[in-house]
Amino acid sequence: MTDVPDNPPSKQARVRRFTAVELAQHWALLVTLTVLAVTGLALFAHGTWLGRTLIALEGGMETRGILHRCFAVLLMLIVVWHFLYVVFTERGHRQLMAMLPTRADFSAVGALIAYYLGRRPEPPPFGRFTPLQKLQYWGAGLGSLVMIGTGFVLWFHTQAMAVMPKWVIDVTAIVHGYEGLILFLLLFGWHLYIVHLSPGNFPMQTTFLTGTISAERLFREHRLEYEELFGPEEPRDDGERDEP
Amino acid sequence: MVTWLYDCNGSVTGGRFSPGGDTMMTALGWATVVQDAAEIPAAPTALRSVARVVLAVLIAVLASYIALEQIGTWRRRRRNRD
Numbered sequence: 001m002t003d004v005p006d007n008p009p010s011k012q013a014r015v016r017r018f019t020a021v022e023l024a025q026h027w028a029l030l031v032t033l034t035v036l037a038v039t040g041l042a043l044f045a046h047g048t049w050l051g052r053t054l055i056a057l058e059g060g061m062e063t064r065g066i067l068h069r070c071f072a073v074l075l076m077l078i079v080v081w082h083f084l085y086v087v088f089t090e091r092g093h094r095q096l097m098a099m100l101p102t103r104a105d106f107s108a109v110g111a112l113i114a115y116y117l118g119r120r121p122e123p124p125p126f127g128r129f130t131p132l133q134k135l136q137y138w139g140a141g142l143g144s145l146v147m148i149g150t151g152f153v154l155w156f157h158t159q160a161m162a163v164m165p166k167w168v169i170d171v172t173a174i175v176h177g178y179e180g181l182i183l184f185l186l187l188f189g190w191h192l193y194i195v196h197l198s199p200g201n202f203p204m205q206t207t208f209l210t211g212t213i214s215a216e217r218l219f220r221e222h223r224l225e226y227e228e229l230f231g232p233e234e235p236r237d238d239g240e241r242d243e244p
Numbered sequence: 245m246v247t248w249l250y251d252c253n254g255s256v257t258g259g260r261f262s263p264g265g266d267t268m269m270t271a272l273g274w275a276t277v278v279q280d281a282a283e284i285p286a287a288p289t290a291l292r293s294v295a296r297v298v299l300a301v302l303i304a305v306l307a308s309y310i311a312l313e314q315i316g317t318w319r320r321r322r323r324n325r326d
Contacts, residue, residue: 113312115316116315117312118316118320175295178296178299181299185303185306190306190309193310198313
């Protein structure tokens, strides 16, 4: 596989979409958020059988707390790593710019809904990132910042109580718990569905493993980016079936 | 000791604290509250309700999106097959 295949590429040609550093960041975030979600959910639902089971599996309340804090520190490090990457590297900065929401994204969402309702023959053409991918990125990014901020207050609650009124601690605890649940739904529900379970992607899309995407899929799902790379001509059919 | 200001859900269940109060004061404040439950400040149930509504709306939006995509794809595939 080359970074830029022949022009026009065959449908099966793999096009580089994410670099090794970006895949590493994704993996680090995946593992960290999974542990944080499981250890956090145990506390959030401590009164249910699920919470009690999770707490027992995590070695009790104290071990659960230690695990949660260790992985919270990891999350902070990942956020710093990602921030440095998107600010100080050319590639990262371009990725961030491509992630910025535009007005066209809003009309594209409307067009996408019209397509699902059968009122458009084709889905709208998307660039490097679809509006839904942008929503997930900013939701996860800003959500992580909120979790880190509120988590700090709860972690150092004794010191926080010395300088903050009680209601701030109350609000922080509620925001941390529910924001965590929203992040969990966003990433482990919606993101997982869109990437792996939605029509055309089931049972699994391999981009998160290889960092590459087939030219056929790039043409179908990121038409504008495909046209920037290869022009308007469709990928040629070499007779082999495309893999998800 | 201050840890017990939180219930297992991570919520503050009571206490009388003011800005500038030190750790010892917060711990003592909790001890007082335990003895006099009527003095426990009300938990912010309104905020909790708002959070639950936001969560419910988010779940409804996500479920609607998934249903829309699944039904739309199914209808299109059926039409193409016919």
